[in-house]
Amino acid sequence: MAGGSVGYSRSSGSRTVVRVVVAGDRGTGKSSLIAAAASESFQENVPSVLPPTRLPADFFPDHVPVTLIDTSSSLENRGKLNEELKRADAIVLTYACDQPLTLSHLSSHWLHELRRLEVKVPVIIVGCKLDLRDENNQMSLEQVMSPIMQKFREIETCIECSAATMIQVPEAFYYAQKAVLHPTSPLFDQENQCLRERCARALRRIFVLCDHDMDGALNDVELNEFQVKCFNAPLQPAEIVGVKRVVHEKIPAGVNQLGLTLTGFLFLHALFIEKGRIETTWAVLRKFGYDDYLKLRDDFLPVPSKRAPDQSVELTSEAVEFLSGVFRLFDTDNDGALQPTDLDELFCTAPESPWDGAPYKDAAERTARGDISLNAFLSQWALMTALDPHRSLANLVYIGYGGDPASALRITRRRSVDRKKQRTERNVFQCFVFGPRSAGKSSLLNSLLGSNAFTARSNYRPLSKINSATGEHYAANVVDQHGGCKRTLLLREIPEDGVKKFLSNREFLAACDVAVFVYDRC
Incomplete structure (x- = not known):
């Protein structure tokens, strides 16, 4: 290579x-x-x-x-x-x-x-x-x-x-x-002499994209296609043999009977960097759309930018179908839930798991051990798409969305038009929850997360006990409607000390489909 x-x-x-x-x-x-x-x-x-x-x-x-x-x-x-x-x-x-x-x-x-x-x-x-x-x-x-x-x-x-x-x-x-x-620091830890985690994750994604037959190894044809894509020059048969020999001598698990394994692929890039040829690894990363921070460049992510304040961004049916397939693929024990280790593996080709921090952490139903159902999985994606379409699209691409990225997101019709037609095509609705301190706002959000059979049988871990320090909570879940129709509801708890600021911001309020005011009857 x-x-x-x-x-x-x-x-x-x-x-x-x-x-x-x-x-x-x-x-x-x-x-x-x-x-x-x-x-x-x-x-x-x-x-x-x-x-x-x-x-x-x-x-x-x-x-x-x-x-x-x-x-x-x-x-x-x-x-x-x-x-x-x-x-x-x-x-x-x-x-x-x-x-x-x-x-x-x-x-x-x-x-x-x-x-x-x-x-x-x-x-x-x-x-x-x-x-x-x-x-x-x-x-x-x-x-x-x-x-x-x-x-x-x-x-x-x-x-x-x-x-x-x-x-x-x-x-x-x-x-x-x-x-x-071609900076070294983002790619390589000089002190420990190893690839940095974010670099290894990006290279893993590139390996998966190039492993067309999905057998866990790059055969000679796949190696050559990779070389041509990144460097505009084919590898000669003797060069392929030489690459494999170098890898096998240093790390036997880097090559098997099918070709160059992920272990060998990562080893080669570490070797390039150690030998002072870091521009080789950067050429590969940039060819596959990565910027200096090892995230996909904006030109690889056609996120809809022009929309009115009362319009929102949702996943298309094509993207939801893809995510449902991904869920089934990683649900290896077929129990209808992904374990935390499954999610780690699912996002191993992303720079990091997008749901580890606020506002996504624990915004969807989880069991006490952290398992997540399909509804909760799709709700979490709906929340991320509504709040940060760029982040959502990027992570779709990171985990292998193969369609045109422009086909993954759609802008909803203006709410003012929906009112005139008395009909909506939205699948995701945002509800802002207002109320004084200790009125039960967090309990309301928890009730959305604890409302179905999956939660009831799995010892649900409530949101309020986890995110109480942040002051602003989200909860997302699928809600059944009459006629078997399903919609995703996003609840956002508005902290009492921020109500005046939020109410004075018309653009902020425009994102709200419905408001709930909670009070304490006692």
Whole structure:
């Protein structure tokens, strides 16, 4: 996969320019380094501080230009320096190879200063004036920098160069650009030397999408299709054999008689990153729609954006049918419920489970051990769609919705039109529950969740005992209507201290289909 002899095109995401700030002690060669990179030759007379310098897109394989910001380390310019550091996409910290004190000053001052300023961007350490180093004081760069990199994990790369002899001058800024366009931190835990969970989840989804025959392994044809999709170049048979051999030697479970397993797929990407080829993994992720935060980009999620305040967003029948099928697929014991472990497995290809936090946690009926029925499962999706259509559509795609994403959501007709026609096509209704403290609002919400046979037989865990600290609760469930028709009801408890604010907001009230006012008869 994307081996050294295999060409591929890279995508740098949506960035149009990378801003690199060059900082370090006086006399370490900052300005000379910038001038040499821009002119592709050594410059004898260079100003003490250069104006912003642009390296054009064709300087770099990713075809994204870089703006270099030179800085002064003098005390009188400290304020401006700090401002520039805070605006940086990446920082190049320089030391002089012929001045050992400038190297020690990186860890004793500069790196601590970046932390003090809360500058959290990739740092590239560049040793300048390599041609002036004392030949009697030779130490390997790895030997010198390894302890510093262990202490300061923000350091992405270390390199030594010479503007006078043009040794590794372009590389210094290539590594800075690469650290921004293809950052390591979101994908790989340097301390534990493993893929981060969100990266592994994204790659798992990609593996599942590429495993067309769903046998748990990528065969030679599937591997080749993956390679062509991501890198516009096929794998030769010998390369496929080589990939499998490397994986099998390192991790036998990574390959079986059917092909490359998920274990092997994840191992390969960890190997790419360890070998400094992180752009390979980023190319794969971006081809499948992921952004720098390992979430699907907006252009992959056509969420309806234009709607009146009294319109809502619902799942289409096609999406509900898909979710019902997913529920049955993960209900392996056929008891009509998903266990918490089933839900974890269902959402293992999403960045995280979307229902672990407010307002979704415990908004649908659950048993004491956390099992969820089909009605509760679909109600939870209806709630997420009503409150956050973007999140709902994204998670549909994460768990394998194969249809056109635009066909998963629909905008309901305006409520004012429904009133005129005295008929509605809505399947989901929002009810706002108002009332003073201790009037029974939470009990009303709990009654919706504890109203059916599934709850009665399974020792239901009430909402109010879990979410009482949040002040704002939701409950969602399917309600049977006359004629066998089913609708989803969403109850929203309005906290008493927020009633005035809510009632004064017409757009907020427009989302309300019906209001309930609770009072205490005692």
